[in-house]
Amino acid sequence: MEYVIEMLNIRKEFPGIVANDDITLQVKKGEIHALLGENGAGKSTLMNVLFGLYQPEKGEIKVKGKEVQVTDPNVANRLGIGMVHQHFMLVDTFTVTENIILGSEPKKGATVDLKKAEKEVAHLSELYGLKVDPRAKIRDISVGMQQRVEILKTLYRGAEILIFDEPTAVLTPQEIKELIQIMRALIREGKSIILITHKLKEIIEVCDRCTVIRKGKGIGTVEVSETNPTELASLMVGREVSFTTEKTAAVPKDTVLSIRDLSVKDSRNVQMVNNLQLDVRAGEIVGLAGVDGNGQSELIETITGLRKADSGTISLNGKPITNLNPRKVTESGVSHIPQDRHRFGLVLDFPVGENMVLQTYYQAPFANKGMLKYKDIYEKANALIEEYDVRTPSVYTKARALSGGNQQKAIIGREVDRSPDLIIAAQPTRGLDVGAIEFIHKKLIEERDKGRAVLLLSFELDEIMNLSDRIAVMFDGQIVADMKPEETNEQELGLLMAGSNQQKAGDK
């Protein structure tokens, strides 16, 4: 049996923890091999070992049967290993071609032979069906296109084995479909792919085999055709996981959030929210579906006071909160789980404990006459950490040191604990593993059952369908459809999100 990559009994330690313990990963030529594990299970560490960023304490790496020492990423490149990073490493103001050749520029005398490079990029792009314009500037192209540039970068350097680090986390459903086609084209041309992910659906859809790691240990490799999502999930988490969160029918009561004729412009003065109407009642979860960039973020920023409305009203329990500052909005009973947890949700260089009182530090019992009472702050933080299962060495640890899932659990604990009337959850499970997703979904439903109004923004249709009691589809700054999840399906939602209205969907 021919393996292009073999990582045998790899062990990698960091001070205090064993990140990889006796993990074996064998990738066959021409297959898409999934590497599955929870956040912090050691997937990235293993791939960084393969890519030469870390040196393993034990174990050997073989490429095409020959043992190799991958001492740095350049060695990995020469061995034909390429990595498509989750966070793109592109120069915004450079063109596609300039980014691709960066570091291995074709020379013509003393100058860069851009013509030749452009030709080659165009050729590669065509070969794999990437449809990338070699002369476009990075800042002018979509996130999906930028990812393709990253793929081209590895291909241009002659990669035979491509590592995709959670490639679908940043993509829209449509872009994900296209990426899957691209991956298949790569396989057809004889490349091999390692796909790091914790999305089980994707594994079932595209992968041939799947290696599971849990808490740094290799659990085993399974043929995807012989398994199912439930088995994969329990392998990954180590216990039974339910996908559809159990919930009773909603019992909506009074209207909590009421938005009328709201219009919002963004910083470039483009109309992002256009005469929008939306109600969210106590005891229901309203899912805001839509393709990124149709005004959802602006809508949420406007409700929470981070952005100014141009016209229209927003009221909470009948009282206007339009254009109040964020503190006033928070005090009137709104919690906000922000879409970008690093930028808005946390002060990463603050300890976890201080982050737990980020909005309430000035109130009793955390402060008295302008003086912080750290005893009470850390007591509260410890209680929240316990209740929301935030795994951190202590409340004094910087938030930066926590894994994404634990950071998110900390934010959710903080936001839910304030007993708000309205919880705005923007992409609350983005980039998290099934265990954490299950936990967060349960919490949101619990809050709904306590009679809170929940506005859920998500780009994952599964999450919208699964959690919402009512789905509001947003397109071009307006709510174009408002319906119950059992009255619709993913196809119809997809069409609505793309802008065709219900009649058209019915005609098809």
Place this chain on the structure above:
Amino acid sequence: MFTNRLVNILIPVISVILGLLFGAFIMLGFGYNPINGYLALWEGAFGDSYFFGETLRQVTPYILSGLAVAFAFRTGLFNIGVEGQVIMGWLASVWVGLAVDAPMIIHLPLAVIAAGVAGAAWGFLPGLLKAKLGVHEVIVTIMLNYVALYTSNAIVRNVITDGRDRTERIPETASLSSEWISSLTQYSRLHYGLLIALFAAAVMWFMLNKTTRGFELRAVGFNQDASRYAGMNVGRNIILSMVISGAFAGLAGAMEGIGTFGYQSVKGGFTNIGFDGIAVALLGANAAIGVILAAILFGTLKVGALNMPTGAGVPSELVDIVIAMIIFFVASSYMIRWFILKMKKEGK
């Protein structure tokens, strides 16, 4: 073996040692005996109680200008204008010292407060421009340094005096110096300002770490978006930070104005107290206690250096080179951190 905290303390210590070593090589290179050179420096700083008093006197404004830079930096602002704020504080303290006639219990605090207010006002302007219009504080503060220098010169020459190059001496009632404290150190120019500087360091530590206001200032310094999300007024915190930073700087000016010298003169160039404050803050890792330690080092080097030409024949410019080397190694702390981590790996 090495905790993070220890690494953070080791970096400035190693930087200082490397700086001193480089200084020794340079002395050797120019044919001086580095051991004699450093002995002379030590003598010049701690040799007898007079020198020791002078060293402490020099440390005093450095603590305050270091605090000024550090405080702004903790809020994410780079206050290059400490120099100008020092000059304005200096001028204000002397001006109040000369213009007001009152008993010491009123006069002296008034002069000190005037210095703080003048520095604060000089910091308020760049803070306001940054908060309201997004003008970068580095540009504004650099330019305001020149405005401060020439404004002070013009006022000394044309308003306080009639075309003379320095003001009268301030009266005893506005002076920080005292016969008693001076006599303790064989009549050095040591004055009560040292207590003000140490008190200011305690204030900075307390304010940043123990108050809700400090919580906001630190949050804004680390992440403005998250601070806004959490309901803090980012602009107001930026202005406040520059005002407090400026007040510290203004007090540093008072240390010179009504402490060391007792007058303000027309200056041909900057005092460098403010610029050295940047290095003090950097070496002190922007923490109150670190700033005090770094100020002691800089004061020692500055005063001790005066003895190097006579004590060992080494030109005092060399001391400036040593100081520059220390700053260089602190600034390249990444290099030292990398080295320590590598040692740590191999040590295992």
